[in-house]
Amino acid sequence: MALYYYVKKTSLPRRRILSIASTLFVFSGLSVITWVIYPILAFELFYAPKFIGLVRPIPETIISEAMENAILGSGDERANAVYASDVDYTKASNWFPKVSPKKLEYTFGSYKVSIPKLSIENALSIVGSEDLSKSLIHWAGSAQPGEYGSAIIFGHSTIPWLYNPKDYKSIFSKLPDLVRGDEIILTANNNVSYKYIVEDMRIVSPDDVSVLEQKYDDSYVTLITCVPPGTYLKRLVVTGRLSKF
Incomplete structure (x- = not known):
């Protein structure tokens, strides 16, 4: 049993x-x-x-x-507003809505942007475009690369751990890593490249339109994005001056 x-x-x-x-x-x-x-x-x-x-x-x-x-x-x-906003900042026209760009004549409608330190290579910048999720945006009221004045470029950013230099939604997330002396290279459609050396970095309030001003003593590039990355609190403005290769 x-x-x-x-x-x-x-x-x-x-x-x-x-x-x-x-x-x-x-x-x-x-x-x-x-x-x-x-x-x-x-x-x-x-x-x-x-x-x-x-x-x-x-x-x-x-x-x-x-x-x-x-x-x-x-x-x-x-x-x-630190992390959310009713304003769609992937649209370039919402960055400075109170300022209307001057109608300038451009010899080309787009060009390439490379920033070696950030592993950004031949990123597309479209003149006067709107969608920052698809490209960098050249502000239509600014000088074109190589000319006197400043070529102003808007780029989107997000939290650092989502950074991808090939994704336009995060392409400028590491912009704060730049320092004076770093290179920014703009290449026009005629394959002529212009090298700019970073010489100034500053943070401004979102409504500070002075960053759009043009000065014509030399050729400059101005990169603008939101900081801290992933927020809309401030704007980081990186300025470079044209240099010889």
Whole structure:
């Protein structure tokens, strides 16, 4: 006659389940906070100090409000504007809506942009175009490459870990990595290339239209994107002067 015996099924103690769930919840919350706040804090710690005259580009109140918004889903309009906006900034016309570009005659409608330090090679810049998700945009009121004045180029950015130099939605995310002396190369459709050397980097407010001004003592290039990358708080303006190859 076979013998049988009963073995009680063991179950995970309820307290242990709650402990694991709590730990997962905490780590999930920290991950969300890190994802939201890191671009701002990293920008202040590692990039902002190199911009002359810039002590604190992002006010502490906005940082704290952005964190509150990440945790509680609250916060005022300034904090919400850090990562979200009703304005579609993939459209170039929304960058400076109060300024209408002058109608200038261009010998070509597009050209290529290369920034060796950022692994950007032959990125397309279209004169007077609109969609920043498909190309860089040459502001139609600015000089063309190689001429006196400044060729102004808008480029989109996003959080640094999504950077892809071939994706126009993130192409200027690493622009803060540039320093004085770095090269920017513009190549026209006639295969003539112009090398510019970075000589100035500054951060301005989104409504500062002085960055669109033209000065005609030399040939310049001006690159503009939003900073901290992934936000719409400020604008990084990188200026280079024409140099010989």
